[in-house]
Amino acid sequence: xxxxxxxxxxxxxxxxxxxxxxxxxxxxxxxxxxxxxxxxxxxxxxxxxxxxxxxxxxxxxxxxxxxxxxxxxxxxxxxxxxxxxxxxxxxxxxxxxxxxxxxxxxxxxxxxxxxxxxxxxxxxxxxxxxxxxxxxxxxxxxxxxxxxxxxxxxxxxxxxxxxxxxxxxxxxxxxxxxxxxxxxxxxxxxxxxxxxxxxxxxxxxxxx
Numbered sequence: 001x002x003x004x005x006x007x008x009x010x011x012x013x014x015x016x017x018x019x020x021x022x023x024x025x026x027x028x029x030x031x032x033x034x035x036x037x038x039x040x041x042x043x044x045x046x047x048x049x050x051x052x053x054x055x056x057x058x059x060x061x062x063x064x065x066x067x068x069x070x071x072x073x074x075x076x077x078x079x080x081x082x083x084x085x086x087x088x089x090x091x092x093x094x095x096x097x098x099x100x101x102x103x104x105x106x107x108x109x110x111x112x113x114x115x116x117x118x119x120x121x122x123x124x125x126x127x128x129x130x131x132x133x134x135x136x137x138x139x140x141x142x143x144x145x146x147x148x149x150x151x152x153x154x155x156x157x158x159x160x161x162x163x164x165x166x167x168x169x170x171x172x173x174x175x176x177x178x179x180x181x182x183x184x185x186x187x188x189x190x191x192x193x194x195x196x197x198x199x200x201x202x203x204x205x206x207x208x
Contacts, residue, residue, distance in 0.1 A: 002029060003029070003062065004028075004029040004030055004031040005023060005028055005029070005030055005031070005059055005060070005061045006030075006031045006033055006059065006060040006061075007019055007020060007023065007030055007031065007032055007033065007057060007058075007059050008033045008035050008047070008050065008056055008057060008058040008059070008060075009032060009033070009034060009035065009056050009057050010034065010035055010036075010037045010056050011034060011199075011200045012120065012199075012200060012202065013037075013056055013057070014113055014116075014165035014166040014169060014199065015055075015056065015057055015069040015165075016056050016057040016069070017165040017199040018069050018073065018104075018161050018162055018164065018165050019057045019059065019069050019072050019073065019076075020032070020057075020197060020199075021161055021164065021165070021196070021197055021199075022072075022073050022076050022077075022086075022158065022161050023076065024195045024196070024197040025086075025161070025193060025194075025195040025196070026076060026080045026081060026086075026195070027195060028076070028080055035047065035056050037056070042054045042055060042056060050065055050067070051065075051067035053067065055067065057069055057072065059072055059075075061075075061079075069162070070101045070104060070105060070162055073101070073158040073161060073162055074087060074101075074158065076158075077157075077158050085155055085157070086156070086157055086158050086161075087157060087158055088152065088157065093151060093152060093157075096150075096151040096152075096159070097151045097157050097158060097159045099151075099159075100150050100151055100159035100160075100162060100163060101158070101159065101162050103136070103163065104159075104162040104163050104166075107132050107133075107135070107136045108133075108136060108163060108166050108167065109166070110126070110128075110129065110132050111128075111129050111130070111131075111132030111133030111134075111135075111136055111175075112129075112133040112136070112137075112166045112167060112169075112170040112173055112175055113166040113173075114126055114129040114173075115129040115130050115133060115170070115173030115174060115175060116166065116169055116170065116172045116173030117173075118173070119172060119173045119174060120172060120173075120202050129173070130173070130174065130175055133170060133173070133175045134175065137167070137170070137175075137177070137179075137180050137183055138180070140163075140167075140180070140183050140186075141179075141180040141181075141182050141183050144182040144183060144185075144186055145182060148186075148189065149186070149189075150163060150186075156189075156190065156193065160186075160190055161190075164187065164190050165199055167183070167187065168187050168191075168199070169199060169201065169202075172201070172202050172203075
């Protein structure tokens with residue numbers, strides 16, 4: 001149980017950070033292995049043997065290797081949280097968690113994550129990225145009216161972990177969080193959790 005889980009990551013990747021955050025919240029010993037995406041290390045044969053898609057994050061837990069950040073969150077919650085708080089048992093709650101995992105893989109990735117990536121690495125920006133992000137954050141702001149967490153009322157789940165990183169770092173893509181006080185309070189609640197670990201921050205664009 002105390003053997004470190006190896007996490008292949010890129011320090012500026014929100015997908016990798018959500019896994020690192022989950023491991024820390026669970027108190028799991030972790031060995032971080034940095035993959036240089038700028039040098040295309042993720043496309044080399046030794047990495048493709050771990051993930052044929054050539055993407056981070058990837059974990060190695062003993063003999064088990066798994067890619068895809070949301071899949072990894074599910075695995076970690078089911079394997080290392082015997083009380084099932086991070087992925088609760090009731091079907092209705094599990095469905096709600098899965099809904100937010102879908103949001104993290106969909107509009108959050110296409111909106112805030114894309115805008116941040118394009119800004120940080122000077123790549124072309126999809127003109128729909130910032131409107132997509134702002135629309136999503138408005139939905140989250142309304143959803144948090146009268147509730148503390150995304151999928152449950154009394155404690156965080158992997159839904160909150162999946163949504164945190166790219167939301168917290170949206171200003172790096174020129175998307176201000178000032179219009180969303182409930183969303184910002186939710187970010188602060190996550191950051192106050194025992195075991196929280198932040199993601200490396202990058203310079204904010206002038207418009208943020």
